Amino acid sequence: MVAAAADSNARECCGLLLGTTGHIATAVPAANVAATPERAFEIDPATLLRVHRDARGAGQKVIGHYHSHPNGKPEPSPRDAARAIENGQIWLIIADGGISGWQAVSADSDSNALHGRFRPLTLAVQ
Ligand SMILES: [Zn+2]
Secondary structure, eight states: OOOHHHHTSSSEEEEEEEEEEEEEEEEEEEEEEOOTTTTTTOBBBHHHHHHHHHHHTHHHHHOOOOOOTTTOOOSOOOHHHHOSSSSEEEEEEEETEEEEEEOOOOOTTTTTBBBTTTTEEEOOOO
């Protein structure tokens, strides 16, 4: 993911995360079809459909997604918060050669949530 972010120059790269609760098993890259990919991302809907279908067949779930921030900011942006629709989804942000993890939560469940939407996650590689 870090390599993909570096290769995408000033554009945001993105993809989907497959696994089970609390465990990311696979990252699947997707085309960024946003109109302004240098400051936004939108996962290619065809890839989204295919990955959801394949995951069901393999006993996995789409548990979140990743995207990069070419501006180097490691936390979700207010724009990200506006697009975080589903609670519980994992958001990985790739910025400045590192990866930070976040989970979408409701403001009611966590009053300290960033932009009222995200709580930080601790990532561990197994
Ligand atoms: Zn973002």
